[in-house]
Amino acid sequence: MKKEALKEFLDEKVVLYNNPKFIESDPIQIPHQFSLKEDIEIAAFLTSIISWGNRTMIIRNASKMMNLLDDSPYDFILNHQEKDLENLQSFVHRTFNHIDLQCFIKSLQHIYKNYGGLEESLLIKDKSKTYQTSINNFKKVFFEVEHQQRTQKHISDPLKNSAAKRINMFLRWMVRNDKKGVDFGLWTKHSPANLSCPLDVHSGNVARKLKLLLRKQNDWKAVAELDNSLRQLDKNDPVKYDFALFGLGVFEKF
Template sequence: MNTKDLKNFLDSKVEQYNTPNFIESDPIQIPHLFTKKEDIEIAGFLSATIAWGNRKSIINNAHKMMQLLDNNPFDFIMHHQESDLEKLESFVHRTFNGIDFITFIKGLQHVYTNHNGLEAVFAKYAQKDSLQASIHYFKSVFFEVDHLQRTQKHISDPLKNSAAKRINMFLRWMVRPSNTNVDLGIWTSLSPAQLSCPLDVHSGNVARKLGLLNRKQNDGKALAELDQSLRQLDPNDPVKYDFALFGLGVFEKF
């Protein structure tokens, strides 16, 4: 398949999967429950943080997270008392437990209180064609609060050669325009051109079959290679192809 045919094929798959029907089986449905900017981004960040494993379990546990935050996440984060955190101790999703959840609440409070919020941190450290350095600096800011070392594993660091799939997915949700009512597009200080594809086993396997990716590991170097391939297809919105790669892998077993 030549480049033109590949682009036409993938564009058709983006059109097929980048529709509201996609939301029904995806964790992106959680931030869609809210209308206030801070609630949307917090719900998105926490849902993306636990987005590994069985998708039904991810969605159920993300709903549980919101319920534990009184379905008012920003208000809970900014105004909770220490005693309010006790009910979070029982939460668990795979290796993300109640202690991690409480640390994330404190980290988010720190980001909003001292760093002007999530968008401001990512925008501050953004590079012209990448947000991978932003993720690295965000992690260091986020963990300026007291925390157990183990909790740090729940935010990946691209500068340590991680593909950082979950946080790249969160950034896609926040930055890509909402014109198909899937991604939310609430972060206007960043551009879709700066995004990186959420690289996982499904998108990685499809990308290799299509000749977009040669590296065998799904790591930071593979992400850089995939980014370069997708930017050749659409430099302004390369990560729209996440819908095509994911749909082909998960729904079509390509």
């Protein structure tokens, strides 16, 4: 497919899937339950971290997580006592269990009290055009609190060639601001031009069929290759095409 025809095809799919109906079946519905900026970004972050596997199970467990945080995640994170963390012991989502959740609560408190919050701590602070180094730095800050080694695996490191799908998805939710009602566009210090596609099995397979991606592994090298292809289609908002790739893969079995 020629570039112009491919862009037209994908732009149509973006319009089809990037609308409020998409929220009904997607984990992004969890942060959409909140109105305070900090509640939205914390709910989005924690939901994105457990976003692997069956989507119905992700949504159910993310809802349970919000309930355990008294449906006020920001207040809980800032003001929780040690005894409050004991109430989290029933939580588990696949390999992410209450030990990990308790650590994440402490780490988020550390970030909001000492680093100005999630928006500040994920800012690109060098001349990079991607979040590769930023996510690596974020991971270092996140695990400055006491933690078990097992919990580190739940935040990917692109400098170790991880595709960092879940953090890239979280960044898309926070940064993209197209007024379509799906992504939040809360983080005005960030630019959508620097976002990378949340690369997973579905988006990767569709991208390969469309010759947007040749690399076979879903790793950061593949993310960088897909970045390059999508930025040729829209340099200001390349990750809008995540809606097209995901929709084609999940809903249309392309």
